[in-house]
Amino acid sequence: MREKVHRHLGKVLTGAALAAVGTAAMVAITLPGTAGAGESGGAGGATRAARQAGQGPDAAPPGVVERAPAEAERGTGRDPLTDDELGRVEKAALAGRLSALGENVAGERGPQRLSIDLAEPEAGETDDPDAPRRADVAFYDYKNDTLVTKTVNLGTGKVERTTTQRGAQPPPSRAENAEAARLLIASPLGAGLKADYKDATGKDLTSPDQLELSGGIYRAAPGAQPAVLDACGTHRCVRLFSKVRNGPWIDTRDLVIDLSARTTAALDRG
Numbered sequence: 001m002r003e004k005v006h007r008h009l010g011k012v013l014t015g016a017a018l019a020a021v022g023t024a025a026m027v028a029i030t031l032p033g034t035a036g037a038g039e040s041g042g043a044g045g046a047t048r049a050a051r052q053a054g055q056g057p058d059a060a061p062p063g064v065v066e067r068a069p070a071e072a073e074r075g076t077g078r079d080p081l082t083d084d085e086l087g088r089v090e091k092a093a094l095a096g097r098l099s100a101l102g103e104n105v106a107g108e109r110g111p112q113r114l115s116i117d118l119a120e121p122e123a124g125e126t127d128d129p130d131a132p133r134r135a136d137v138a139f140y141d142y143k144n145d146t147l148v149t150k151t152v153n154l155g156t157g158k159v160e161r162t163t164t165q166r167g168a169q170p171p172p173s174r175a176e177n178a179e180a181a182r183l184l185i186a187s188p189l190g191a192g193l194k195a196d197y198k199d200a201t202g203k204d205l206t207s208p209d210q211l212e213l214s215g216g217i218y219r220a221a222p223g224a225q226p227a228v229l230d231a232c233g234t235h236r237c238v239r240l241f242s243k244v245r246n247g248p249w250i251d252t253r254d255l256v257i258d259l260s261a262r263t264t265a266a267l268d269r270g
Contacts, residue, residue: 074133074154078118081135085154086116092157093137093150103143105179105236105259111139111148114173119151134160138170145234145260169217172238172259177215180238180257181208187264189255193242196250212243218256225256228265235260 073084081089090113102111115138125131133154141148147168151161172180184190185205197205205211219233229237236259242252254267 076133077129081116081118081154085133085135088157089116089135089137089152089154092152092159093139095159098139098141098148098150101143102139102141102148105140105142105176107142107262111141111143112173112176114138114140114147114170132156140170140176140236142236142260145236167234169219169233169236171217172215172236174213176236176238176259177213177240178208180215180240180259181211181213181242183257183259183262184240184252184255184264189264189266193250193252197244200244200247200250210245212245214241215239216241225267226265228263229256229258229267231261232256232258 073082075082075085094110099110102109104110104112115136117136117138119134119136121128121131122134135152135154137150137152139148139150140146145166147165147170149163149165150159152158153160184193185208194205197203197210203210215238218229218237218239220230225232231237238257238259239255240252240257242250244250254269255264256267257264
């Protein structure tokens with residue numbers, strides 16, 4: 001793995017550097033009064049310089065930064081969910097047996113929260129300005145490998161609908177990516193990752209906090225992986241994309257972490 005990673009890093013880093021330049025160009029902003037700042041010559045240049053320095057009769061007044069408006073406790077219509085609504089919705093969705101019996105990605109009590117989204121209007125409510133606002137709260141229960149989605153009425157605070165699915169695998173959350181990295185670092189299969197991190201930084205890799213992580217769900221494909229990964233799809237399995245913080249990428253795409261079984265495996269190379 002290590003030799004492969006070293007060949008891969010330079011190529012990926014070059015692409016990342018180019019992307020960073022492109023991003024910087026996209027967000028560049030010309031501030032008021034700075035256009036032509038590099039020009040010189042004559043009274044015009046002096047006048048421009050005085051104006052830019054905040055002097056003279058035509059000087060632009062100093063900029064004023066306004067405070068961001070206070071966020072309302074409750075939104076209306078199709079407004080994004082407010083922080084207050086997010087907190088109330090999660091509390092309502094977790095009430096009852098799910099909170100007591102569910103299990104999160106770290107094996108602790110309570111299911112793993114994946115997402116909270118504004119729900120689509122019910123049939124017949126699309127054009128109703130007074131239609132109830134609802135939110136869909138998605139959890140993954142590692143106790144029995146099920147995706148649980150609860151629809152909460154934001155006006156009443158009550159759960160109106162609960163759906164449970166097996167085999168449904170939304171993208172992993174940040175907490176799940178971090179737990180996958182923690183399992184990989186502790187696994188013998190993480191030796192290459194730790195060696196390349198050491199080469200890149202001179203430091204030991206001991207925590208997911210030292211990496212920038214994103215991940216994708218892995219589903220079993222017959223004949224394309226070792227048998228230990230056959231449950232992926234029913235189990236929640238993740239492939240990580242790992243990057244040294246403020247540094248290069250380390251290729252961990254051939255490794256799969258089964259979060260349900262808390263095991264790691266390497267994909268067969270064809």
